Amino acid sequence: MQFLDDSHGCAGWSGEMAGRIRAFDWSRTELGSIDTWPRSLISTVQLMLASPLPMVMLWARPGYMIYNDAYSIFAGGRHPYLLGSPVELGWPEVADFNRNVVDTCLAGGTLSYRNKELVLLRAGVPEDVWMDLYYSPVANDEGMPAGVMAMVVETTELVISERLRQAAENAYRADNERVRLALNAGALLGSFVWDIKANVLSGDERFARTFSFPPGQPLDNLPQDLAEAQIHPDDRSWVQEQVQRSVQTGAPFNTEYRVLRPDGSYLWVQASGCCEFDEQGQPLRFPGVLIDIHERKIAEESLLKFTRNLEQRVADEVEGRLLAEEQLRQSQKLEAIGGLTGGVAHDFNNLLQVISGNLHLLARHEAGNANVQRRVSASIAAVERGAKLSSQLLAFARRQPLSPAICTPQQIFDGLGELLQRALGETVEIRMTAADDPWPVFVDRNQLENTILNLAINARDAMLGEGIIELCADNIHLDESFCAGKDITTGDYVRVTVADSGSGMSPQVLAHAFEPFFTTKPDGQGTGLGLSMVFGFVKQSGGHVEMSSVVGEGTRVQLYFPRSLRSVPRETSVTDVPPRGGRERILVVEDNDAVRVSTVEMLQEEGYQVLTAANADIAMQMLLDGAEVDLIFTDVVMPGLIKSSDLGAWAKVQNPSVAVLFTSGHTRDIISRNHQLSPDTHLLSKPYSPQALMQMIRAVLNG
The missing domain is CATH 3.40.50.2300 (Response regulator)
Incomplete structure (x- = not known):
């Protein structure tokens, strides 16, 4: 048509979206081929493309979307699939809102909204956003409304800026305190990196001091023979064997050994690390950390000497002590390497999936070969152990999403009773009570059980292994005076209480109880993460946690979870879903x-x-x-x-x-x-x- 060649035609459009609009097959929509578009539509599109603000035109009653470059950025992952799509299909989560906009403007009206709150799907997740929105009709060549011009300005950051500013200030203060506590804790003795290809050892200042390197020694080139000479002669071959095993197999390196001090005594340390490989599978570098476990090792040796002739008593108590020590040991290992897990977990589990899938296929194809079946079974068992390790690391690093479900405190207590008694020992009496008609809550059941177990073990330690722990759950209504300043709303809650008759805490200690890395236990007997993880889980579940304590009388921890109005599903035996049965x-x-x-x-x-x-x-x-x-x-x-x-x-x-x-x-x-x-x-x-x-x-x- 003639107008396509003048200055107002689509030939004069510029920008990425101009090219996409010209290339789109509009004949599939009510607009028809771009060559047949009315002059009014051509002019309006040209004005829209020249605007630096996000603008989108909704043409005809279906609201076919035509938009500019700024709007394509706002659309995110939906671009370019929104182009030419009816607005209700392109933004299904706000379909009713957009239908009202199209109907109003095609009737000749205009609409405008300031800081309009909408819920949009971004990255597949519903998100609250605020926007300034302006809608006006677009006339055709006959002067009748034929479309809608929309200007979209997101104001989410302005609306929530004050909240974010306050949260940022609080987080900044908390981070500073957390860093200070971590540096003063003293458990971390340094970090090291062994460049395997260049055969060069480097470390930080704490690592150099631990191995008594001379002052002024460059930290990026530490003599390996000096480091090996500081290791106790009885431990050297074991350390070298574990290093070679990790380099050859990729297995994690976790080894306890003794390091010579300047005064001639030996310090017990634990080295944790892993070998990294290049794209060809060749060993590349070996990073790791050094942790002080001297107090724990000395305590273990003293305990062994003290209880050598008390076999019956040891038999009754050692199971609980070993469990606590294993939890502590695992916590120390994961604290050191937990930050490294998230980045490699995806690739590691992909490798395990390739191995697992092919092993299972091999087992099917060689069903009659006993040797193949035996070796495949052993390999699959190894894959499962690797998958379990990866899952444990991710759980500690809080990288796995929660799976909440409806349950009652009585169900939790019924499942925990035997485990608690076994973990706490016979010298601790556990008293469990729950409301006659307990309200249901919506929480991750496994995480709640772990939280109660964690608090019960803390209570046992506070009572030196003997006393009464009260575990109870009751229904409670929280009013405005209680909820003020606690980031929870008024309403019905279920309160779970864990109380002990132990030594209690002073007000000064209680004020820091939930802070990460804060602990009153001796070095090597606590990481200071237990209560902070309890706090994080309860808050993540929409609840609140409080702790009260009196020196010499004991401690009481109260967990508040919002009441759920959904009914508790009936617990039935799970039947396996038939794995076959479809050609979908x-x-x-x-x-x-x-x-x-x-x-x-x-x-x-x-x-x-x-x-x-x-x-x-x-x-x-x-x-x-x-x-x-x-x-x-x-x-x-x-x-x-x-x-x-x-x-x-x-x-x-x-x-x-x-x-x-x-x-x-x-x-x-x-x-x-x-x-x-x-x-x-x-x-x-x-x-x-x-x-x-x-x-x-x-x-x-x-x-």
């Missing part, structure tokens, strides 16, 4: 080639039809192009513009909806909110067996 079509979305290949083969052997995609971008394009599937089986963490959570959100709004099963070795909180999985989110952790995969798929498909 499954779309496997996995960026790791080896994992994807083994998974596809397992599914095809069970009779399923399988489509594959290397990431969510490719998967979304396949689905938009018309690929029909019954279930999307997708990894959580993948490269690309579109996240797995976006893929899941798209599947939910289809009619009918498409089932989605997520899998990952490390979720990074992408598919959860506040580390809690929603009831309709299904996650299969890596590595998984064929049986677990088939049972989970059938459970999700059967709805």
Whole structure:
């Protein structure tokens, strides 16, 4: 048409979105081919493209979206799929709001909102946002309203800036205090890195002082022979053996040995680290940390001497002591390396999944070969041990989302009674009471059991192993005066109380009880993380925790959890879902080639039809192009513009909806909110067996 060649035509448009608009096949919409667009529409689009503000035009009653470059940034992962899409499909979570906007403006009206609060899906997770929104009608060549021009300015940061500023100040003060406590704790004796290829040892100042390196020795080139000479002669061969084992197998390095002090005595230390490998699988570097365990080792030796002739008493008490020591040892190890776990967990579990999948396939293909079956079984057992270790590390690092469910305190007490008595010993009396009609709560049951066990062990230690621990739960209503300043709302709560008759705490100690790294126990007998983890779990569950104590009389810890109005599900025996029974079509979305290949083969052997995609971008394009599937089986963490959570959100709004099963070795909180999985989110952790995969798929498909 003639107007396409003048200065107002689409040929004069510029920018990324201008190119996308010209390239889009508009003949599939009511707008028709771009060559037939009315002059008014061409002019309006040109003005919109020239604007630096996010603007989107909704044309005709379906509200086909045409937007500029600034709006494409606001759209995030939904761009460029929003272009040409009806607004109610592009933003399904606010469909009613947008329908009112289109109807009002096509009738000739205008709308404007200041700091309008909306809930939008971002990265597949509902998020509260605030915006300034301006809507006005766009006329066609006949002067009649034919579309809507929308200007979108997000004001979320302005609305919540004061809250964020206050939170930042509080966090800054807390971080400073936490760093000061960590540096003064004295348990960490330094860190080191062994560059294996260059055969160069480096460390920080604390490490150099521990091994008595001369003052002025460069920290980036510490003589290894001097370090080995400081190790006790009886321990050197053992340390070297453990180092070589870690370098050859990749196993974690955790070794206890003695280091010579300047005064001629020896200091017990624990070295923890791991070997890192290059892309060819060759050893590259060996980082680690050194921890002071001298007090604990001395205590162990003294205990052994003191109880040598008291065999019966040792038999009664040693189980509880060993359990406490193992918990302490594990806590020290995980505290040192917990920060390293999150980054490698995803790749590590992918490797385990490749090994596990192929081992199971090999076992099926060689069903009659006894030697193969024996070796495969041993290898699978090793994979399961590796997966368990990875899971434990992630749990300590608080990288795994919670799985809350409806339960009552009485159910928790019934499941904990025997375990508590076994852990605390016969010299501790446990008294449990609960309300006659206990209210239900919505919490992670395993985490609540661990919290109660943690508090009970603290109580036992405060009573020196003898006394009475009261564990009770009651229903309570909290009013405004109680809730003021506690970040909780008034209402009904369930209060769980753990009380002891121990030594108690002074007001000065009580004021710091929940701070990370704060402990009154001797060095080597506590990390100071127990109560801070209790505090974090209760707050994460929407509750509140309080502690009161009197010196010489004991301590009382009270946990408040919001009452749930949902009924407690009946506890029934779980029946296995038949793993077979379908020929549905499954779309496997996995960026790791080896994992994807083994998974596809397992599914095809069970009779399923399988489509594959290397990431969510490719998967979304396949689905938009018309690929029909019954279930999307997708990894959580993948490269690309579109996240797995976006893929899941798209599947939910289809009619009918498409089932989605997520899998990952490390979720990074992408598919959860506040580390809690929603009831309709299904996650299969890596590595998984064929049986677990088939049972989970059938459970999700059967709805």
